[in-house]
Amino acid sequence: MHCYKICWSFMKKTSTIALLASVCFFGMQAVELLFEQETYEKLKAKIVTQFEGKVPYEWSETATGVVSTLGTSDKVIALTCDACGSKTDGYDKELIDFLIKENVPATLFINARWIDKNPTIFKELAANPLFEIESHGMEHKPCSVNGNSIYGLQGTKSPAEVVDEVEKNGLKIALLTGRKPKYYRSGTAFYDEVAVQIVSELGYKVIGFSVLGDKGATLNANEVEKAFLTSENGSIIICHFNRPEKETGAGLRRAIPKLKEKGFTFVKLEEYLSPTSLAT
Numbered sequence: 001m002h003c004y005k006i007c008w009s010f011m012k013k014t015s016t017i018a019l020l021a022s023v024c025f026f027g028m029q030a031v032e033l034l035f036e037q038e039t040y041e042k043l044k045a046k047i048v049t050q051f052e053g054k055v056p057y058e059w060s061e062t063a064t065g066v067v068s069t070l071g072t073s074d075k076v077i078a079l080t081c082d083a084c085g086s087k088t089d090g091y092d093k094e095l096i097d098f099l100i101k102e103n104v105p106a107t108l109f110i111n112a113r114w115i116d117k118n119p120t121i122f123k124e125l126a127a128n129p130l131f132e133i134e135s136h137g138m139e140h141k142p143c144s145v146n147g148n149s150i151y152g153l154q155g156t157k158s159p160a161e162v163v164d165e166v167e168k169n170g171l172k173i174a175l176l177t178g179r180k181p182k183y184y185r186s187g188t189a190f191y192d193e194v195a196v197q198i199v200s201e202l203g204y205k206v207i208g209f210s211v212l213g214d215k216g217a218t219l220n221a222n223e224v225e226k227a228f229l230t231s232e233n234g235s236i237i238i239c240h241f242n243r244p245e246k247e248t249g250a251g252l253r254r255a256i257p258k259l260k261e262k263g264f265t266f267v268k269l270e271e272y273l274s275p276t277s278l279a280t
Helices: 002-011 016-026 028-051 093-101 112-117 119-127 159-177 193-201 221-228 248-261
Strands: 076-083 106-110 131-135 235-240 265-267
Touching (some): 028 159, 093 248, 106 119, 221 248, 248 265
Parallel strands (some): 076 106, 076 235
């Protein structure tokens, strides 16, 4: 990302010849994303104009527009695992290794700070076709247009902050992986309905959950297992893979074989949620 900032600053002052040189030095993918930066600024200005002054009336995990299930009667479950990026978090390698061993696909919502702390691991996860990499924001903020707070965390304070929280991490992931995320989950998974509309304008579907798998990595293994086993057709499970010292992984390892025995198949979000699918 540091290279990206340098390149952007450099290119704003360069001629066409220098631009061609920068392609050789930084790579075509980085240069293409630099042009997206200008588009991003225009998009941000447009969204601020469109949404400034709109007053939200909802503040919850199920605000209007949030997708909480896959919306299908198929016997499938979407396992989603978050990495939040706090100062004390880490990497639950045992959890991820279990998913790989058991060939269980998952959608990983990853925060920018976690990426910065774990660049090599992030690249390994992104390169594994079993996993779908999606955005968990820049600073793990609740998604609000007026600074609403939850669990002691203050949300984004304006439409402009919503754009920065969502889109900057989207561009970061695109730069590192060559694929821009399709889905977004905020820090705490709390939203107001105006912020959800903004995220939609940015081209992402906002993903909630129907099964609270580990309650922010606070549940013990028995509680995690019990929560997972409440899954129904089309459930979206939320859990965390950034707290290896907790018992999320232990509960997950117990629950997944039992869910398979019940006939459930695990899928990634993109297998069931198209950009135009309705929120449920």
